Amino acid sequence: MPQLDPTWFVSQIFWLIIMFGILYILMSKVALPPVDKVLEDRQKRIEDDIRRATELKEEAEAALKNYEDALKGANAEAKKIISDAKDEMAALSAKKDKELTERLAHQVKQSEEGLEKAKAAALKEVKKMSEELAIAMVEKLTGIKPSAKDVSDASGKVFKESKA
Amino acid sequence: MEQFNIKPIIPIEVGGFDISFTNSALFMSLAVVLSTLFLVLAMRKRSLIPGTMQSVAESIYEFVAGVVKENVGHEGKKFFPFIFTIFIFIAFGNMLGLLPYSFTFTSHVSAVGTIAIIALIINVVVGIRAKGWGWLHTFCPAGSPIIAVPILVPIEMISFLAKPFSLTVRLSANMTVGHVMLKVIAGFVVMLGLAGGVLPLLFDCAIVIFEIGIGLLQAYIFTVLSCIYLGEALHEH
Numbered sequence: 001m002p003q004l005d006p007t008w009f010v011s012q013i014f015w016l017i018i019m020f021g022i023l024y025i026l027m028s029k030v031a032l033p034p035v036d037k038v039l040e041d042r043q044k045r046i047e048d049d050i051r052r053a054t055e056l057k058e059e060a061e062a063a064l065k066n067y068e069d070a071l072k073g074a075n076a077e078a079k080k081i082i083s084d085a086k087d088e089m090a091a092l093s094a095k096k097d098k099e100l101t102e103r104l105a106h107q108v109k110q111s112e113e114g115l116e117k118a119k120a121a122a123l124k125e126v127k128k129m130s131e132e133l134a135i136a137m138v139e140k141l142t143g144i145k146p147s148a149k150d151v152s153d154a155s156g157k158v159f160k161e162s163k164a
Numbered sequence: 165m166e167q168f169n170i171k172p173i174i175p176i177e178v179g180g181f182d183i184s185f186t187n188s189a190l191f192m193s194l195a196v197v198l199s200t201l202f203l204v205l206a207m208r209k210r211s212l213i214p215g216t217m218q219s220v221a222e223s224i225y226e227f228v229a230g231v232v233k234e235n236v237g238h239e240g241k242k243f244f245p246f247i248f249t250i251f252i253f254i255a256f257g258n259m260l261g262l263l264p265y266s267f268t269f270t271s272h273v274s275a276v277g278t279i280a281i282i283a284l285i286i287n288v289v290v291g292i293r294a295k296g297w298g299w300l301h302t303f304c305p306a307g308s309p310i311i312a313v314p315i316l317v318p319i320e321m322i323s324f325l326a327k328p329f330s331l332t333v334r335l336s337a338n339m340t341v342g343h344v345m346l347k348v349i350a351g352f353v354v355m356l357g358l359a360g361g362v363l364p365l366l367f368d369c370a371i372v373i374f375e376i377g378i379g380l381l382q383a384y385i386f387t388v389l390s391c392i393y394l395g396e397a398l399h400e401h
Contacts, residue, residue, distance in 0.1 A: 001168070001340075002168040002169045002170060002272075003168055003271055003272045003273055003274075003336060003340060004273060005170075006274075007170075007182075008170040008182075008184075008186060008188070008274065009274045010181045010182060010183055011170075011172075011182055011183045011184050011185075011186055011188075011189065012170070012186075012188060012189075012269075012272060012274035012275050012278070013274055013275075013278045014181075014183040015183070015185065015186070015188070015189035015192055015193075016192060016269075016274075016275045016278040016279065017278060017282070019189070019192040019193055019195070019196050019253075020249065020253060020278075020279065020282060022196055023195075023196045023199065023200070023249050023252070023253055024245065024246060024249045026196065026200045027200070027203075027245050027248055027249045027252065028245035028246075028249075030200065030204060031199075031200055031203035031204055031207075032203075032225070032244075032245055032248060034204075034207040034210055035203070035207055035221060035222060035225045036225075037210070038207065038210050038211075038212075038214075038218075038222070039222060039225070039226070041212065042212055045212060
């Protein structure tokens with residue numbers, strides 16, 4: 001087997017050491033540093049990107065929280081405005097109600113008063129007419145004209161009784 | 165076995181030693197040039213998003229870096245170029261050897277043995293640097309009983325020296341067997357001619373694919389074992 005033939009051992013060992021040495025120098029000085037740099041750069045870039053993504057996510061979460069807070073505040077405000085408006089409306093309607101009731105009561109009272117007055121006036125008129133009638137009747141029947149005061153007293157008694 | 169023969173291309177003799185530039189040395193230099201060219205060309209764009217070639221180069225880099233990190237740990241970072249050189253050199257040697265009319269220098273014990281011994285020397289240097297005199301515990305683990313020492317020390321020494329030996333034999337035997345098989349079956353193709361040769365030809369094609377796998381796998385095994393030995397040299401058992 002030529003693999004075990006010692007004839008070329010020295011040459012093999014010599015050239016192998018030379019070539020291995022050259023390759024080692026080429027690898028460590030020329031070929032590997034760029035690979036290392038590229039991989040490192042990529043790693044750095046990825047880490048940067050991840051960090052930035054995390055930051056952006058946090059920002060977005062903060063913004064969302066702000067928005068939700070604002071929304072909550074706006075909701076509360078809207079509710080408050082609605083309830084205020086309701087209260088106002090209720091107060092207003094109560095006031096109007098009261099005013100109307102008062103006015104109606106006043107009107108009723110006024111018309112009752114007018115009615116009373118009219119009734120009194122009518123009664124007075126009736127009394128006066130009946131007194132005149134009574135005077136005229138008595139005068140015609142008896143020829144004596146009764147004094148207005150007597151008639152008035154008598155009619156007053158009758159009206160009082162009828163009133164009672 | 166003719167395919168494994170070493171032929172001198174440029175005869176050189178220094179001080180009685182024949183150090184001729186042989187076909188083996190030629191393929192070693194090819195491996196050096198091609199692996200360097202491959203990595204440099206693949207990485208020339210250095211883009212953030214890698215293309216096909218750059219992905220391949222990066223994958224090899226990360227693969228070897230993973231092996232080093234796993235077996236040596238974080239101190240392994242400074243040995244990474246060395247381990248990477250072993251991996252790429254053997255891998256390219258194995259791959260080049262699969263080309264027709266090429267020469268597989270990784271099938272030669274003298275070549276592979278030299279790599280293994282370089283790795284061994286580095287392990288020893290690293291071990292002595294890391295542990296000082298404590299490195300001698302490699303041959304006599306701390307806490308072993310005095311009576312066992314005369315037996316233990318030779319055994320440990322043998323196992324220590326067996327490491328490069330096993331690395332060498334594993335790789336060169338694998339490469340030799342694979343290429344012998346390719347050659348034998350290729351011989352059948354010639355013998356059976358056009359009609360009958362199709363079957364062994366297909367079989368040979370399958371074996372080539374298989375051999376590519378074995379070539380990469382053996383490069384990986386050599387690398388992993390080098391890393392493990394380096395890790396042992398650096399850390400306590």
